[in-house]
Ligand SMILES: Nc1ncnc2c1ncn2[C@@H]1O[C@H](COP(=O)(O)OP(=O)(O)OP(=O)(O)O)[C@@H](O)[C@H]1O
């Protein structure tokens with residue numbers, strides 16, 4: 001419960017540079033008197049300005065500054081809630097907004113708006129709309145409950161029943177659900193992109209592996225071809241070796257040719273010399289009759305014999321020579337054959353060397369290919385970088401999916417809570433419960449104010465009025481005096497409800513000129529009786545310029561203007 005203790009102001013409307021202060025918690029029933037424009041209603045502006053930074057009357061804030069002094073406009077209000085003493089000081093020209101708790105000024109929020117929100121939500125726990133419904137009953141600027149729009153009626157009731165929390169929670173939950181749905185959207189986008197990445201990576205790895213496998217296959221095929229080639233060269237070498245062996249045998253048979261030819265040539269030389277000698281001997285015995293050495297005559301017979309003998313010898317030699325030539329010819333042919341075979345062997349040996357070189361080359365190639373295949377196989381088997389990347393993507397996708405599932409669970413829970421927090425949820429149950437009390441209180445106060453109608457509010461806070469004579473009546477149908485009675489009945493009801501809930505419960509009630517206008521003597525009387533009987537612990541201020549009613553109050557405060565400024569006297 002808020003106990004308002006003091007309110008004071010200076011340079012505020014018609015109040016001058018001296019603080020004008022009201023004790024709000026001293027007397028049960030106070031009347032504030034004064035002629036028109038003396039400054040009586042200003043106390044309402046002081047209170048609403050100090051608490052809500054709003055003038056009660058419909059003016060702008062700068063218009064609150066006293067237009068003579070034009071500066072240093074300050075309003076202060078003191079109140080306690082439980083054990084805690086609060087003081088709010090607010091000023092214009094210069095701007096001031098201080099909240100004091102138990103004599104100590106609190107740290108200022110970075111923004112005055114935030115600080116005001118904090119004050120209303122955490123300290124006062126009621127909005128301006130509710131405050132003016134339960135603390136102030138006025139003529140000017142006061143909008144009776146029945147003239148509020150449905151949303152404002154609901155706000156007031158929620159404040160009174162302390163269920164505004166559900167609306168705030170509903171807003172928070174709604175925001176949270178939106179945030180979570182946005183997060184799910186973002187996560188789903190991330191999930192899509194992650195899945196794309198995974199697909200691409202999978203294709204990439206498959207390609208890579210396929211290429212590796214193709215590569216291995218190609219290399220294996222090449223190895224097979226190389227082995228086949230080596231084998232065929234080796235086979236060829238085998239054939240060549242056989243040929244060489246055969247040729248070697250032939251060569252061995254021909255190895256003596258050179259010696260033989262040498263001997264034959266030497267024989268030929270000898271035979272040539274012998275033939276020459278025989279030719280000369282023949283010629284000598286043919287041409288000479290005398291021996292040149294001994295000068296003895298050579299007999300013709302002898303000569304003939306000698307010539308015949310020589311010729312025979314020559315003919316024998318010729319035969320030998322011809323045979324020799326034949327042998328030479330035959331050996332020369334053998335020698336040529338030897339050369340040919342040697343050359344063939346050399347060629348074949350060269351061919352084997354050439355083939356061996358190729359075999360070596362192919363074997364080196366095979367070795368190199370085996371090495372490459374091993375490298376590729378290792379790369380496939382070992383979890384390489386690409387697989388690691390893939391693992392990371394999969395892990396990431398898993399995390400995203402878990403995140404989405406968790407948030408969806410949260411959304412589901414929050415939506416359930418939202419259902420409970422909706423106007424039709426828990427709140428409506430609470431309101432239903434209180435509606436009975438509210439309606440019975442309204443009836444009670446209307447009866448006390450001597451308005452005998454059946455007035456009830458439904459769960460949408462629309463009135464249903466039945467009078468003994470009319471069935472479909474609305475607030476607008478009432479006379480001003482009746483309307484005032486309804487306003488008062490509702491005011492008392494709200495105060496009763498707030499005292500039950502201890503939510504918007506306060507000691508203070510200020511009625512501005514409600515006794516002066518439409519309310520007749522009976523109503524006036526009933527009103528004061530209700531205050532006396534039902535609101536013993538409240539501090540009620542009645543602003544009036546009606547004379548002759550002071551005796552009904554515990555205290556009389558007179559307001560008047562002295563010079564240009566409002567002053568106050570108490571008795
Ligand atoms: N900025 C201002 N500076 C100085 N005086 C102002 C300023 N704004 C309004 N006033 C004066 O302050 C007074 C406010 O009076 P208020 O409304 O409190 O009078 P009241 O006693 O309630 O009168 P009524 O009986 O007619 O309702 C008026 O005299 C008004 O002219």
Ligand SMILES: [Mg+2]
Pocket residue numbers: 040041042512
């Ligand atoms: Mg007034």
